[in-house]
Each structure stands twice: as structure tokens, then as C-alpha cells.
Amino acid sequence: MSSGPRPAEANALSLRTLFEKSGGERYGLTLQAFGVVLEQVAVKYVPQASPQQKLEFWRDLKLEELALARACAAGHDAAWQAFLTRFREKLYDIARGITKEDSSARDLADSLYADLYGTSEKDGRRVSRLNFYMGRGSLEGWLRTVLAQEFVNRYRKTKRLVSLEEQAEEGVQFSASPSSQPSSPLDSRLGASLDEALGLLSGEDRLVLASYYLDDRTLTEIGRMVGVHESTISRRLEKLLKGLRKQVLAGLVSRGMNRVQAEEALEADVRYLQVDVTRKLQENRPAAFQQDKGSD
Amino acid sequence: MPELPNLLRQRLAATQTGETQAHPDADTLTAYMEQSLPPAESKTVVAHLALCEPCREVVALSYAVMEQPVTQTILAPAPVARWRRLFTPVFGAAAAVAAMAVIAVMVLQLPQKNPTQSSNSATTGSAATNSAVTNSPSSQPAQEAQQKEQAAPVESKAAAPAPTQQADARLSSARSDLTSAKDTEARLENPGGARAAKKPGTEIPMVASVPLSAKAAVQPKKDYVNTNFFDSSNSDKVALDSQGNNLPAAPQPQLGVSNTGFNTANNKITMFADLPANAAGKSNVRLLTPPPPPEHLGCTICKFAQSTAHTLGLHSPVRAPALRAGALSSSALGGPGMFSGAIEKNQPAEISAAPARADSDSFAASSSLSASAMAPSLRKAESAAPTWKVAGGKLMKSSGPSQWEDAYPIASSTMEFSIVNARGNDVWAGGSGASLIHSRDGGQTWETVKLGVNATGTIVSILAGTMSVQVKTSDNQTWTSTDGGKTWTQN
Numbered sequence: 001m002s003s004g005p006r007p008a009e010a011n012a013l014s015l016r017t018l019f020e021k022s023g024g025e026r027y028g029l030t031l032q033a034f035g036v037v038l039e040q041v042a043v044k045y046v047p048q049a050s051p052q053q054k055l056e057f058w059r060d061l062k063l064e065e066l067a068l069a070r071a072c073a074a075g076h077d078a079a080w081q082a083f084l085t086r087f088r089e090k091l092y093d094i095a096r097g098i099t100k101e102d103s104s105a106r107d108l109a110d111s112l113y114a115d116l117y118g119t120s121e122k123d124g125r126r127v128s129r130l131n132f133y134m135g136r137g138s139l140e141g142w143l144r145t146v147l148a149q150e151f152v153n154r155y156r157k158t159k160r161l162v163s164l165e166e167q168a169e170e171g172v173q174f175s176a177s178p179s180s181q182p183s184s185p186l187d188s189r190l191g192a193s194l195d196e197a198l199g200l201l202s203g204e205d206r207l208v209l210a211s212y213y214l215d216d217r218t219l220t221e222i223g224r225m226v227g228v229h230e231s232t233i234s235r236r237l238e239k240l241l242k243g244l245r246k247q248v249l250a251g252l253v254s255r256g257m258n259r260v261q262a263e264e265a266l267e268a269d270v271r272y273l274q275v276d277v278t279r280k281l282q283e284n285r286p287a288a289f290q291q292d293k294g295s296d
Numbered sequence: 297m298p299e300l301p302n303l304l305r306q307r308l309a310a311t312q313t314g315e316t317q318a319h320p321d322a323d324t325l326t327a328y329m330e331q332s333l334p335p336a337e338s339k340t341v342v343a344h345l346a347l348c349e350p351c352r353e354v355v356a357l358s359y360a361v362m363e364q365p366v367t368q369t370i371l372a373p374a375p376v377a378r379w380r381r382l383f384t385p386v387f388g389a390a391a392a393v394a395a396m397a398v399i400a401v402m403v404l405q406l407p408q409k410n411p412t413q414s415s416n417s418a419t420t421g422s423a424a425t426n427s428a429v430t431n432s433p434s435s436q437p438a439q440e441a442q443q444k445e446q447a448a449p450v451e452s453k454a455a456a457p458a459p460t461q462q463a464d465a466r467l468s469s470a471r472s473d474l475t476s477a478k479d480t481e482a483r484l485e486n487p488g489g490a491r492a493a494k495k496p497g498t499e500i501p502m503v504a505s506v507p508l509s510a511k512a513a514v515q516p517k518k519d520y521v522n523t524n525f526f527d528s529s530n531s532d533k534v535a536l537d538s539q540g541n542n543l544p545a546a547p548q549p550q551l552g553v554s555n556t557g558f559n560t561a562n563n564k565i566t567m568f569a570d571l572p573a574n575a576a577g578k579s580n581v582r583l584l585t586p587p588p589p590p591e592h593l594g595c596t597i598c599k600f601a602q603s604t605a606h607t608l609g610l611h612s613p614v615r616a617p618a619l620r621a622g623a624l625s626s627s628a629l630g631g632p633g634m635f636s637g638a639i640e641k642n643q644p645a646e647i648s649a650a651p652a653r654a655d656s657d658s659f660a661a662s663s664s665l666s667a668s669a670m671a672p673s674l675r676k677a678e679s680a681a682p683t684w685k686v687a688g689g690k691l692m693k694s695s696g697p698s699q700w701e702d703a704y705p706i707a708s709s710t711m712e713f714s715i716v717n718a719r720g721n722d723v724w725a726g727g728s729g730a731s732l733i734h735s736r737d738g739g740q741t742w743e744t745v746k747l748g749v750n751a752t753g754t755i756v757s758i759l760a761g762t763m764s765v766q767v768k769t770s771d772n773q774t775w776t777s778t779d780g781g782k783t784w785t786q787n
Binding site: 138144146191198227 | 301303304305307308309310321322323324325326327329330331332333339342343345346347349350352353354355356357358359360361362
């Protein structure tokens with residue numbers, strides 16, 4: 001377990017209370033080690049906070065699971081026994097729910113177990129992935145998210161690796177050359193107007209639009225993601241489209257088009273839009289989820 | 297806007313951030329999914345999710361496998377008003393029971409409101425089976441027939457309860473005439489189909505199957521309608537009154553007395569064509585000349601229809617002669633010597649001893665309704681009987697239509713006639729000064745009849761029989777003679 005700066009400003013009484021609440025003593029943690037963990041968490045999320053704000057922030061953490069995770073990362077057997085008892089089966093179930101297939105699920109779960117135990121060493125110390133758990137959410141939720149990230153990364157990696165036979169079956173050799181793309185007769189004012197209208201939307205509205213039109217999520221999935229009912233998502237989508245059309249028309253008119261021209265521009269073939277859709281859609285960002293790993 | 301979603305897809309994809317922006321760590325995403333993030337940080341996550349497709353993928357996958365928390369909401373009982381505590385299931389059940397009890401009492405009390413009818417229905421109910429099997433099949437279905445009679449009186453005649461064999465014979469003849477009687481007959485053959493008998497609340501007494509003595513015993517104070525009085529075929533049955541109440545059974549006429557009284561078999565009541573014939577022998581019938589029927593002014597269709605009817609030999613419907621109330625006294629219906637005091641003092645200016653021939657069409661039509669054997673005699677009697685009237689203080693006699701002549705052309709006479717009574721050739725006429733003349737030969741010769749010395753006033757009424765004559769004056773004097781006018785006594 002890495003030693004961090006001691007929470008010198010923290011109230012010793014409150015720190016002890018938090019330590020007793022976490023039950024870290026059962027897993028072999030000491031009060032000082034637990035204080036280092038809390039200070040590490042505060043530095044990451046509330047670096048500019050006062051001691052009182054930090055204390056309030058710590059109270060909202062999942063202290064018991066944080067102590068367990070950090071005790072496991074430190075290599076305490078009691079902690080690992082407790083961890084396996086509580087999360088072993090759940091981890092396989094989560095992997096099975098993500099991959100929808102047993103062998104892949106077991107492979108995914110086993111690889112995560114390896115990362116949680118720590119197969120790599122840094123400065124002569126075994127690096128466990130449990131050190132990145134900060135206790136803001138539940139340990140089970142964190143494991144679920146990590147499994148999902150690992151699955152997405154694996155999928156994107158394997159998707160880029162296509163055999164030559166599969167490429168031939170997909171007809172890549174018959175695809176048109178980039179030079180043969182039609183010239184764009186579409187007015188650039190349309191894209192600008194739409195970008196302007198999208199920029200006026202809230203983050204949640206854009207999340208709804210992106211999940212529906214880009215990710216092809218169902219209304220139920222989007223509703224679960226945003227935290228509202230699916231019928232609300234349906235109404236919101238309809239309302240968003242009407243508002244966007246109105247704002248795009250207004251933007252086109254403000255850019256020198258009359259009403260009829262603006263209507264015709266909206267009905268133009270989207271293939272004439274000068275957007276590098278392929279590049280945008282095929283972007284792969286596998287390293288994004290490994291940012292935490294690298295930082296450790 | 298068919299193309300806007302496509303445009304939107306492209307622009308949204310163009311705004312995706314890619315690798316340039318740092319992704320939220322697993323802790324933050326987990327806290328976001330578990331809604332434990334502060335609002336400001338949650339908005340940041342949402343904004344990133346809107347631009348980052350991989351993070352949306354991770355969140356979507358995590359949500360898919362996230363166990364939904366099983367929550368059980370325990371609701372505390374809301375404060376309830378005191379009056380609402382009454383509306384408990386127990387209260388509702390008690391109210392339902394009370395309502396059923398009230399309805400049951402009403403249903404049980406309803407037949408007891410008329411104990412005679414209920415007892416009668418009980419009696420008829422017991423006798424219904426026997427009567428349905430043996431005597432008349434119209435015992436139980438008579439109720440339905442009675443109900444049907446309200447809507448169609450003609451139809452009900454066929455279903456009339458007839459306790460005698462004569463009524464059965466008439467009933468069978470009526471069945472052959474009326475098609476609707478077949479339905480009733482079918483019901484008669486199925487006495488069990490009488491639905492009304494099964495319902496005590498709506499039960500109609502089956503009076504037809506009850507013996508007359510029993511009915512008289514159980515209905516001593518009830519009004520009744522003797523429908524035979526109004527029935528020409530003497531096969532009618534008990535009718536319901538206008539309010540639909542069940543009237544008790546009228547006493548059925550006995551076979552031995554059915555030919556007396558008002559038996560229409562003698563054709564003495566309903567056929568107005570009989571009146572001239574009766575008036576010839578019984579001079580106590582005084583009828584006014586019927587007014588001419590009102591014409592439809594300008595109604596060419598009606599005129600054309602009438603002319604067509606005359607051409608084709610058809611006749612218009614019967615128009616009954618206008619009969620003054622009280623003019624048809626009982627003596628005209630009964631035997632000789634039956635005097636009637638129904639004649640008023642203020643006699644009309646023109647009275648007649650016999651009705652003028654109403655109309656050839658109406659007479660023929662009425663004759664067609666009467667028995668065919670009576671028509672020749674009626675026409676013969678009418679043609680032979682002279683008609684008498686008093687007009688303008690003079691006694692007029694008519695031997696034919698519209699041929700009137702002074703029947704008492706005595707120049708020295710200053711007598712002003714007021715009343716005439718003709719009975720065949722026996723004619724009595726009275727007038728002012730209590731003067732009275734009598735003719736035994738139809739007006740060819742007259743003799744002056746002297747009443748008593750004290751007789752004063754104008755004679756206003758003459759009731760003449762074979763030998764009995766009664767005369768009333770305007771001074772309220774009544775003179776009676778029992779020897780054909782030879783001697784008079786004042787009553």
C-alpha cells in the first residue's frame with residue numbers, strides 16, 4: 001500500500017470515527033493507513049477543499065468498501081477472503097450479463113481478477129487495480145463499470161483486427177475511391193445552423209439525441225441512463241426535433257436564406273454534407289479508459 | 297422533417313470529442329449511475345456522455361447488468377375523516393342487507409294491498425289447472441288476452457273466457473274470423489305459458505275460471521264491468537279498465553236469461569236502422585233529423601271519392617243519426633206501457649215522431665251491418681210509416697221524403713200545436729190551452745180530446761201506449777187516461 005500525505009488538518013476524532021465506521025481494522029488496516037487513503041481521495045476529487053469540506057466529502061464515501069478494497073490491494077488475506085466471499089460470484093454474473101456468453105464472461109472476469117490482484121509490479125510493489133477504487137460509488141458498481149470498460153476496450157481492439165478473408169467477404173475491394181466522392185453542392189450554412197442549434201441544447205438533451213440517433217439505444221435504455229421514464233424520453237425527442245428544426249430554419253434565414261430556400265435546404269440529401277462521418281464514427285479511443293492505469 | 301434526423305446524426309457525430317477529452321473514471325461513472333454525485337459534477341458527466349460514445353457504451357452496459365434495487369414502500373395510513381370511517385366494507389354490507397330487506401318487505405306487502413284480488417288469484421291459481429284441462433282452455437291465458445285486449449280489443453274477443461257452451465261456440469266462430477285469435481288459441485293450449493300467473497306481484501286474477509258463486513262471494517263490494525252489455529257477439533270477456541287495474545270478474549250471463557234484457561241478438565240496441573220500424577209500432581221514440589255531414593270545402597278529392605263510390609255502388613261509412621240525450625227512453629226499448637219522463641219542457645221548435653231517413657248510403661251501410669234478414673222488413677216498415685212533426689205551431693205529416701202537409705187543416709182551429717206522438721196510426725197531438733187531439737187512422741180523421749176542467753197550460757209531453765195515455769202540461773199538470781183517452785184523471 002502506497003503511503004500518502006497524512007491528513008494533518010483532519011480532525012483526529014472525526015478520522016477515528018470514520019475509521020471505526022469503515023471497519024478497516026478487521027481487514028488489517030491501521031488508522032494511519034486509512035487516513036492516507038482518505039487524503040488521496042480528497043486530493044483527486046476535492047483538491048481545493050477545506051478540512052471541513054473534506055470531512056463532509058469523506059462522510060459520503062463508501063468507507064467500508066473503500067477499506068476492503070484498499071486492504072485487498074495491500075494484500076491482507078482477511079480482506080481477500082471477504083472480497084471473494086462477497087464479489088466472486090457477482091463478478092462472474094456481471095461479466096455474463098455484459099458479454100451474454102459464458103466463456104467470454106469467464107475470460108473477462110478472470111482477467112479482471114488478475115488486474116485486481118495485481119500482476120504487474122512498480123517500484124518492487126505489486127500494483128493492484130483496487131487501488132483505483134475511491135469509494136464514490138459502491139464497490140460492486142465499480143467492478144461492473146470496470147468490467148464494462150474492459151469489454152468495450154476488448155471489442156474495439158478486436159474490431160480493428162479483420163482478417164483478409166473477412167475483408168474480401170465484406171467487399172472492401174469494391175469500395176469507391178475517396179476521389180470519386182460527389183462534390184458537395186450543399187450549402188455550408190445548413191451545417192453551421194445545425195451546429196449552432198445543437199450548441200444551444202443542454203448536455204442531457206444532447207445525450208438523449210446522441211444515444212437515440214447515434215447509438216440506436218432504445219427509449220428504455222436512454223430513460224435509464226438519464227433517470228426518467230421512457231415515455232418522457234419519447235416526448236422529449238419529439239420536442240427536441242421540433243425545436244431543432246425551428247432553430248435551424250431561423251439560423252438559415254439569418255444567414256441569408258428565405259423561408260423556401262431554408263425548407264429546401266433541410267430536405268437536401270445528407271450525403272452532400274461535408275462531414276467526415278466515417279472518421280467520426282470509426283474513432284477508437286481505447287486508451288481513454290487506461291488513463292487511470294497509466295497515472296498510477 | 298424527414299431529413300433532419302439524418303442531418304442530426306451527422307452533426308452529432310461530428311461533434312464527438314474523441315481522445316482529446318479525459319474520460320471520467322470508473323468511480324465517477326459508478327457514482328453517476330448510482331446517483332450519488334453532486335448535481336454539478338453530474339452535469340459534467342452528462343455533458344461528457346453526450347459527446348463520448350465509448351463512455352455511453354460503458355454506462356449502457358453497466359445499467360443493463362445493474363440489479364434493480366428492490367424497494368418496498370411502506371405507506372403510513374392517511375388521516376381519515378370521521379364520517380368517512382362509516383364507509384367501511386362492514387357498513388356497505390349492512391347497507392346492502394337493509395336495502396334488500398326493504399325491497400323484500402315491499403314485494404311481500406304489494407299483493408296484500410288488495411286482499412280480495414290476492415285471495416282471488418289464489419283461488420284461480422288452484423282452479424287454473426282443472427279449468428285448463430277440462431272446460432275452457434282460456435283460463436290462464438285469459439290474463440294475456442286481457443292484456444292484449446287493451447291494445448287490440450278486437451283481438452281479445454277471440455280469447456274471451458266463456459264459461460258456457462254457447463260462448464265456446466261463439467269463441468270458435470270468432471277464431472275463424474280473426475287471425476290474431478290463433479296466437480291466443482296457441483297460448484290456450486299451453487296453460488303453463490301464462491307468465492303472469494307465476495309472478496305474485498303482477499298476477500292478474502283469472503276470473504274466467506272461477507265459478508260465479510265463488511266470485512260473488514269474494515267480490516261483494518267491487519265494481520265490475522259487464523262486457524256482454526257492450527258486446528254484439530256476446531263472446532267478449534272481462535276487460536281491464538283504463539288504468540290497467542285488474543277489475544274483478546263480471547257476472548257472466550246465464551243461458552236462460554241471455555235472451556232477455558239487452559241481448560244484442562234481438563238487434564234492438566246497436567242497429568239504428570231498427571228505430572224507424574220500432575217507431576212505427578211504439579211511438580215513444582223521438583229522434584231529431586240528423587244534420588247534413590260537413591262538406592270539405594274545396595276538397596275535390598273527397599268529392600271525387602264520393603262520386604266514385606256512388607258510381608261503383610259503394611257506400612260511405614255509417615253516420616249515426618244525431619240522437620238527443622234522453623230522447624231514447626226506456627219505453628222504446630222495453631214493452632208497452634213503459635212511460636218515460638225524460639222529455640224536457642223546453643221542447644225544440646221542431647220535433648219529429650219518426651227519424652227522417654238519415655241517408656240512403658248510411659241506411660244501406662247500417663243495414664249491411666245488421667242481420668240480412670231484417671233489412672227488407674225495415675225498409676218496408678219505414679216506407680209505410682208516416683212521419684209527424686210540429687213546425688210553426690202546426691201539425692205536419694209527411695208520407696214521403698220532403699213532402700210535408702198540414703195534418704190538421706181546420707180553418708176554425710186556433711190551436712197551436714207543441715207536441716205530437718205517433719204510434720202507427722194512433723196519433724196524439726197537443727198544444728196550447730191544454731188542447732189535445734187524437735187520430736186513430738193515421739191523421740185522416742181527428743177527434744178533440746177534453747182533459748179535465750182544470751187542465752191549463754200547453755201540453756209538453758204525450759206518452760201513449762195501447763190504452764194508457766199520459767199528458768203533461770207546462771203548468772206541471774199530469775193527466776192520465778187508461779181507456780184510450782175517454783176519461784182523464786189528474787195525478
